[in-house]
Amino acid sequence: xxxxxxxxxxxxxxxxxxxxxxxxxxxxxxxxxxxxxxxxxxxxxxxxxxxxxxxxxxxxxxxxxxxxxxxxxxxxxxxxxxxxxxxxxxxxxxxxxxxxxxxxxxxxxxxxxxxxxxxxxxxxxxxxxxxxxxxxxxxxxxxxxxxxxxx
Numbered sequence: 350x351x352x353x354x355x356x357x358x359x360x361x362x363x364x365x366x367x368x369x370x371x372x373x374x375x376x377x378x379x380x381x382x383x384x385x386x387x388x389x390x391x392x393x394x395x396x397x398x399x400x401x402x403x404x405x406x407x408x409x410x411x412x413x414x415x416x417x418x419x420x421x422x423x424x425x426x427x428x429x430x431x432x433x434x435x436x437x438x439x440x441x442x443x444x445x446x447x448x449x450x451x452x453x454x455x456x457x458x459x460x461x462x463x464x465x466x467x468x469x470x471x472x473x474x475x476x477x478x479x480x481x482x483x484x485x486x487x488x489x490x491x492x493x494x495x496x497x498x499x500x
Contacts, residue, residue, distance in 0.1 A: 353383060353450035357439065357471045359464055360457045362480040364411065365487030371480050372454055384452040387442055391457060394434040395421065407498035411491070422460065432466035 358375065360368055376386045392414045395401065399417045404410035421430035439453055458464055458477070467475045482490075 352448040354448045354474055355443070355450070356384065356452040357455065357467060357475045358452055359455045359467055359475065359477045360480060361459075361464065361477050362457050362482065363487055364415070364459070365491040366457075366480055366482040367486075367490055368456060368480060371478070372456070375452075375454060375478070379452045384450055386452045386454055388454045388456055389435065389438050389442065391418075391431065391435060391455065391459075391463075394438045395431065398434055405498060407495045410498075411495075418459065422462070428460070428462045429466055431460065432463040435463065435467065436470055 356379075360371065362368060372388070379386055395414055395417045398421065401413050401417055404413060418431055421434070422428040424430065425433065435455060439455075442453065443449065443451070455467070458467075464477050468477075
């Protein structure tokens with residue numbers, strides 16, 4: 350029996366958007382059609398590439414990661430650096446050369462260049478899912494997250 354093709358699902362959202370429900374629903378629906386899921390955290394790839402230390406304060410962590418992503422984009426050809434990190438992270442998680450029936454959830458894309466490159470690399474197997482949360486909701490989520498980290 351042939352294996353299902355791998356899928357690459359880029360979750361696109363602004364900082365502070367809560368993706369937990371979206372990821373839970375995607376995992377459930379993909380499982381129904383026989384897919385395993387794996388999450389790829391873009392922030393983890395940025396932190397690893399730049400050796401950004403863990404921060405106890407979420408504000409400092411978020412700021413360091415945002416600055417790090419900007420730095421990588423600014424210092425790479427045509428702003429492609431973060432997308433290259435994502436492709437590297439995906440390749441390191443794949444098992445073997447052929448399809449494995451895995452849907453990789455990429456959490457989260459912030460720049461159109463990243464989507465453009467992932468579309469070029471993975472073709473029809475790349476899907477983008479845009480998640481909207483209004484500014485007040487995102488600010489509340491960020492404020493609460495930062496406040497909890499400072500207790």
